Amino acid sequence: MSIIAVGSAKASPGATSLSVGLGLSWEWTTGRRAVLVEADGDGGVLAARFGLASVPSLVELSGTARHELTMARLQASCQLLAGQLPTLVAPGCGETTTLVLASLAKRLTDGFGRLDDIDAVVDVGRIRPHSPAAELIEHCDLLVLVTRPCFDQLVPLVHQARRTISHDIPTTLVCVGDRPYSPTEMAKACQLDLLGVMAYERRIAQALGRGLPPHQRHRRLLMWRTLTELVHRIQFRVQAAPAGREAA
Ligand SMILES: Nc1ncnc2c1ncn2[C@@H]1O[C@H](COP(=O)(O)OP(=O)(O)OP(=O)(O)O)[C@@H](O)[C@H]1O
Ligand SMILES: [Mg+2]
Numbered sequence: 001m002s003i004i005a006v007g008s009a010k011a012s013p014g015a016t017s018l019s020v021g022l023g024l025s026w027e028w029t030t031g032r033r034a035v036l037v038e039a040d041g042d043g044g045v046l047a048a049r050f051g052l053a054s055v056p057s058l059v060e061l062s063g064t065a066r067h068e069l070t071m072a073r074l075q076a077s078c079q080l081l082a083g084q085l086p087t088l089v090a091p092g093c094g095e096t097t098t099l100v101l102a103s104l105a106k107r108l109t110d111g112f113g114r115l116d117d118i119d120a121v122v123d124v125g126r127i128r129p130h131s132p133a134a135e136l137i138e139h140c141d142l143l144v145l146v147t148r149p150c151f152d153q154l155v156p157l158v159h160q161a162r163r164t165i166s167h168d169i170p171t172t173l174v175c176v177g178d179r180p181y182s183p184t185e186m187a188k189a190c191q192l193d194l195l196g197v198m199a200y201e202r203r204i205a206q207a208l209g210r211g212l213p214p215h216q217r218h219r220r221l222l223m224w225r226t227l228t229e230l231v232h233r234i235q236f237r238v239q240a241a242p243a244g245r246e247a248a
Pocket of ligand 1: 202
């Protein structure tokens with residue numbers, strides 16, 4: 001299993017929305033199943049935003065702590081987002097989520113390592129030095145940092161990128177929108193490669209909430225084309241990575 005962590009340095013740039021979009025596009029693009037994990041220490045929003053129940057969640061999975069993480073246990077704690085994407089939601093309360101992740105993050109990381117035929121897109125929220133999702137971030141196959149291309153997000157992004165690069169975490173950048181700064185300039189300033197640019201779609205939550213369109217022609221809409229292309233690029237980087245990481 002690959003672990004794709006999606007997070008930000010600051011200011012709600014769209015990390016959760018991108019995580020959902022990548023998760024929904026994953027199987028169609030790669031042919032592999034995906035699970036979306038909400039590991040945001042500030043608390044979850046997926047249940048509220050996408051009309052899911054508050055139970056089961058990370059809390060129920062943490063209740064099985066004495067047992068190995070199996071696909072059956074993982075699935076039993078997941079809900080289907082948009083009727084399509086198995087999703088492990090976080091409780092809305094940040095303190096509870098932080099507490100649960102303190103023990104669950106390592107178990108998830110180890111467990112995902114053993115599950116071969118499914119990939120995890122993990123929304124790790126804002127990345128801080130002692131993030132409760134640190135274990136998942138440090139052992140991910142790729143960290144996707146999300147930013148808007150604007151000046152007030154640039155400085156925190158540069159510092160965040162420096163930290164992840166110094167910890168040898170394979171990191172890439174996605175810009176949401178392409179104004180006022182050029183995404184290429186943002187990537188250059190923080191010495192990351194630019195994975196791509198996610199279009200600024202005003203009604204993104206509603207569009208994602210309807211799930212991946214069943215008809216091929218509707219998947220040609222810009223948002224789904226962008227997400228598909230991002231998934232392709234992520235898969236390419238992950239497949240190209242192991243030799244490079246070992247050699248580093
Ligand atoms: N591509 C996009 N185009 C337009 N609006 C977006 C896009 N992505 C996210 N948004 C909007 O921006 C707001 C924040 O999005 P989201 O929750 O995905 O950000 P986040 O980075 O996860 O925030 P937080 O740091 O608070 O977890 C939401 O209202 C969402 O609908
Ligand atoms: Mg979020």
